[in-house]
Amino acid sequence: MQLFKDSRFTRFFISRTSANIADSIYSIVLLYFVQKSTSSVSFTSFTFTAISAASIFSFLLGPLVDRYSPSLLASISLFAQAILIMLVPFLIGDQYSSLIMILVLVFVASCFSMLFYPANNKMLPMLIRSPDRIVQANSMVASSDQIVNIGGYLLGASVILLVGMENTFFLASGLLLLSGFIYIQLKRQLDKSNISEVQENEPQKQVSSYFAELKEGYIFVIRNAFLKVMLPFYALTNFAMSILIITVPALAVSYGSPIYYSLLYIAFFAGIFAGSGLINIMKKNGLVIALSWILMGVSLYLFAIAPVLWMKLSAVLMMGVFTGIINVLQTSMIQIITPTELMGRVMAFLHTLSNAALPLGALVGGMLSLRFPLESVLYISAMIIVGCGIILLFIRSVRQFQMPSEKEQKESAAGIKEPAIVEKLI
Secondary structure, three states: OHHHHOHHHHHHHHHHHHHHHHHHHHHHHHHHHHHHHHOOHHHHHHHHHHHHHHHHHHHHHHHHHHHOOHHHHHHHHHHHHHHHHHHHHHHOOOOHHHHHHHHHHHHHHHHHHHHHHHHHHHHHHHHOOOHHHHHHHHHHHHHHHHHHHHHHHHHHHHHHHHHOHHHHHHHHHHHHHHHHHHHHHHHOOOOHHHHHHHHHHHHHHHHOOHHHHHHHHHHHHHHOHHHHHHHHHHHHHHHHHHHHHHHHHHHHHHHOOHHHHHHHHHHHHHHHHHHHHHHHHOOOEHHHHHHHHHHHHHHHHHHHHOOOHHHHHHHHHHHHHHHHHHHHHHHHHHHHHOOHHHHHHHHHHHHHHHHOHHHHHHHHHHHHHHHOOHHHHHHHHHHHHHHHHHHHHHOHHHHOOEOOOHHHHHHHHHOOOOOHHHHHHO
16 A cells, blocks of 8 residues: 555556546447447457557557657547547447447547557556566556456446446546546656656657657567567467457347346456456466466366356456466566666557457457357367467476566666566577
């Protein structure tokens, strides 16, 4: 709880929470609306593709995140998304032309969301300098994210039943506006050292070209041993997970209520919450990452073969636990090894490369669902994830991976270019 004594982190935490609830509600109402309107897993996959396809181009915004205030950019992103989501209820209808217009709005909103995640990831290490506290903060943020995701998905289903889909979109829009206003207040609280750093670097940033800055971030990514080894596996796993995402609405519709849709997501997020908390008492090394990857795929296989709902919920819960462990270790390591002045570009590149597989996976999953049962499609997804984990387990440098301590980070800042762990991966 020491982190909450810093009012800047508290504002950051509250704003992220509000945006996360909005995103949860918006996601469930949008995908459930499309599935109910079309009764087609393929069309649901196209919707998810529209949501995720914009992330492919997020690397183009990396220089903007490094040039300007990340809290201001996050606010702009949230305000734009709120306005676009507010327009969706006015287009709801039975005709496919209305669905196409909604998909266009969803894609544009997703384009603005590309600003939010790199800016948000850059902001945390600006607020918290200690590597150990960065891990604690990411664990706390990830855990709280899953709590609000659980509440958001449960609330989303309840609101759909109580007030209808239109008002659910309005609620999500209002929460995004609230989050944006809090980020504006946070901008005023950034410490003087962060502000001075921006001012000192500003002349250089104005002289350097946009493409030169893009190249600088790209070179850091491809030369960093940790990122170079792990990134392809994150992309493959996202490809596999997107197949699962597009099948869940079909399961909910088959059960006859959006409540079942919420229950599956609640179980998943509850697992992530547990995994994010467990990381504080577990060893922070590559062996844990590889084993978690394998067990995540095994859990997905159990989900596919489970005959009844409670078994599926149990399998999804297990999958969430291992996902939470992987996510906290991944995010913390990247924030620790990346210089602040490159954080926006690096995070944008990683967001692009790891999430480029999401729309591809959604499209492939949609096409496979036209020819094969959903269980068979999920088997393929599970095998991809298990295969990634097994390969990681056989890579010696990954098994030897250790999270750098605060002492190692200080030595790195004093003259070593990369933390000790990165050297071990070379």
